[in-house]
Amino acid sequence: xxxxxxxxxxxxxxxxxxxxxxxxxxxxxxxxxxxxxxxxxxxxxxxxxxxxxxxxxxxxxxxxxxxxxxxxxxxxxxxxxxxxxxxxxxxxxxxxxxxxxxxxxxxxxxxxxxxxxxxxxxxxxxxxxxxxxxxxxxxxxxxxxxxxxxxxxxxxxxxxxxxxxxxxxxxxxxxxxxxxxxxxxxxxxxxxxxxxxxxxxxxxxxxxxxxxxxxxxxxxxxxxxxxxxxxxxxxxxxxxxxxxxxxxxxxxxxxxxxxxxxxxxxxxxxxxxxxxxxxxxxxxxxxxxxxxxxxxxxxxxxxxxxxxxxxxxxxxxxxxxxxxxxxxxxxxxxxxxxxxxxxxxxxxxxxxxxxxxxxxxxxxxxxxxxxxxxxxxxxxxxxxxxxxxxxxxxxxxxxx
Numbered sequence: 001x002x003x004x005x006x007x008x009x010x011x012x013x014x015x016x017x018x019x020x021x022x023x024x025x026x027x028x029x030x031x032x033x034x035x036x037x038x039x040x041x042x043x044x045x046x047x048x049x050x051x052x053x054x055x056x057x058x059x060x061x062x063x064x065x066x067x068x069x070x071x072x073x074x075x076x077x078x079x080x081x082x083x084x085x086x087x088x089x090x091x092x093x094x095x096x097x098x099x100x101x102x103x104x105x106x107x108x109x110x111x112x113x114x115x116x117x118x119x120x121x122x123x124x125x126x127x128x129x130x131x132x133x134x135x136x137x138x139x140x141x142x143x144x145x146x147x148x149x150x151x152x153x154x155x156x157x158x159x160x161x162x163x164x165x166x167x168x169x170x171x172x173x174x175x176x177x178x179x180x181x182x183x184x185x186x187x188x189x190x191x192x193x194x195x196x197x198x199x200x201x202x203x204x205x206x207x208x209x210x211x212x213x214x215x216x217x218x219x220x221x222x223x224x225x226x227x228x229x230x231x232x233x234x235x236x237x238x239x240x241x242x243x244x245x246x247x248x249x250x251x252x253x254x255x256x257x258x259x260x261x262x263x264x265x266x267x268x269x270x271x272x273x274x275x276x277x278x279x280x281x282x283x284x285x286x287x288x289x290x291x292x293x294x295x296x297x298x299x300x301x302x303x304x305x306x307x308x309x310x311x312x313x314x315x316x317x318x319x320x321x322x323x324x325x326x327x328x329x330x331x332x333x334x335x336x337x338x339x340x341x342x343x344x345x346x347x348x349x350x351x352x353x354x355x356x357x358x359x360x361x362x363x364x365x366x367x368x369x370x371x372x373x374x375x376x377x378x379x380x381x382x383x384x385x386x387x388x389x390x391x392x393x394x395x396x397x398x399x400x
Contacts, residue, residue: 002075004168007087007143008067011301016059019267019300023054026268037280041272049275050268052289059301062294069115073143076163078156080149086164087143087303088136089114093122095130097398099384100170102161102188103135106179107252107309108274109367110142110298111135113178116373121380128381129399134173136164138180140311146304147311153319154326158188162196172196172394176380178203178368180312186326186353193330198393201333201357201383203368203376204340205349207325221347234343241341245280248273252313253322260307263299270306271296281366283339325352331390333357333383335376339365356389357382 028050031043075085089111092098101121105113114135121131139160140146161184165173175197177185182202189197210219225231251259262269274296278287299306316322332353336343338361349355359379364372383390384399392398 004072004074004090007071007073009063009071009143009301011059011063015301020054022265022267023050026050026266028268037276041276041279045275046268046272049271049289049292053267053271053293053297057290057293059297062290062297066112066115066294069118071111074164074167076160076167078152078160078163081147081152081156084139084147084160085145086136086139086160087111088134088164089118090132090134090168091118091122092132093124093130095124095400097396097400098122098124098130098132099394099397099399100165100168100173101131101133101380102165102173102175102185103133103369104161104175104177104181104185105135105138105141106177106181107138107141107312108277108295108299109179109181109370110295111137112295112298113367113369115370117369117377120373120377126400129384129386131380131399132170134165134168134170136161138184138309138312140304140308141302142298143303146308150315151319152311152315154184154187154316154321155191157184158191161185161188162192165196172198172397174199174201174384174390174394176201176203176376179366180316182206183316183321183324183326186328186332187321189328189330189332190326193328197328197330199331199333199356199384199390200328201335201380203335203337204342204366205325205334205336205344206323206342207344207349207352208323210345210348215351218347218351222345225345225347231345234345238342245341248277249313249322252310253317254314256307256310256314260310263306263310267296267300270300274299278367281339281341282371283337283363283365285365285367285371325349328353330354331356331393333359333379333390335359335361335368335379337361337364337366337368337372337375339363341366 137144175185189200
């Protein structure tokens with residue numbers, strides 16, 4: 001394991017010139033009249049964003065803003081995979097008793113998701129707990145090295161995360177995750193809690209469907225819930241996602257290399273692929289063009305290239321880790337945002353672990369840390385605060 005190395009994003013002038021040339025040579029498809037979002041990402045949106053990316057968007061400005069965040073790299077050995085160089089954000093709080101927190105993103109997210117909650121989590125206050133925040137880029141995402149060997153599963157991500165936290169001096173810590181971060185942080189808690197991971201929080205509470213011959217009481221509660229207004233609403237949301245929103249996951253889970261050529265070679269293809277999710281998975285979030293382009297540029301300029309980021313779908317689906325709630329004995333907190341892409345009965349979620357905290361929100365979608373940073377941080381403060389259900393889980397660290 002190497003020592004921590006300070007990191008700054010430095011995209012070469014040649015890489016910027018190549019992007020511009022590819023945008024110049026873009027061939028856009030036609031579009032069915034009045035298709036809107038039914039057929040996929042609208043042509044007018046992509047034409048506008050592509051033109052902005054080519055002629056108006058200034059990557060250097062956003063590169064400087066990102067470089068104001070404390071970023072580092074470190075090489076960590078993962079069993080069976082050798083050394084992996086991982087990129088991560090690491091910002092400490094001035095609070096003496098700050099709680100170490102591991103934040104894990106998913107796809108098509110990145111470390112960018114932690115940027116809005118970083119100053120809130122690390123703020124030193126007598127009124128709420130503070131956190132030391134570590135936000136790694138998943139292998140193959142942003143500036144973390146990609147994995148070129150088959151079989152990198154949840155347990156390998158967990159090993160990487162746990163070794164990273166220990167290397168930073170955080171032998172005991174808590175976690176927060178959404179999207180893949182939900183599965184990966186709970187897997188880390190399952191394998192390394194309660195010795196190292198003391199509690200976990202998720203903002204996309206997902207799990208396996210109830211089994212016919214599983215817990216009969218839980219099954220009965222789920223059946224009763226399905227007839228309530230909330231249950232019917234959830235069923236409609238889930239059905240719509242399964243019918244109309246799973247195409248990307250089917251491709252990335254079965255033939256990631258095939259779609260990977262388009263993502264790696266066509267900036268507009270990558271833009272359309274990710275932009276669809278940013279719009280459809282959020283709660284009417286008012287995306288600016290530059291926000292979208294920064295989000296997508298991180299993928300375009302990433303160390304291993306955009307194709308590397310989607311292989312997690314193949315590996316974790318193959319190992320039956322998609323849509324699971326890894327079992328753990330540590331306290332777990334759940335935040336529910338109304339525009340999340342799928343919903344599950346609380347009775348079912350409660351049967352999966354030691355759920356000590358739940359919070360319902362009036363607004364927000366899939367990217368809670370970016371859409372509703374105050375709400376998400378508020379939940380963490382309540383969960384780990386002096387009167388919270390996970391107060392004092394990290395010995396000697398109250399957060400104040």
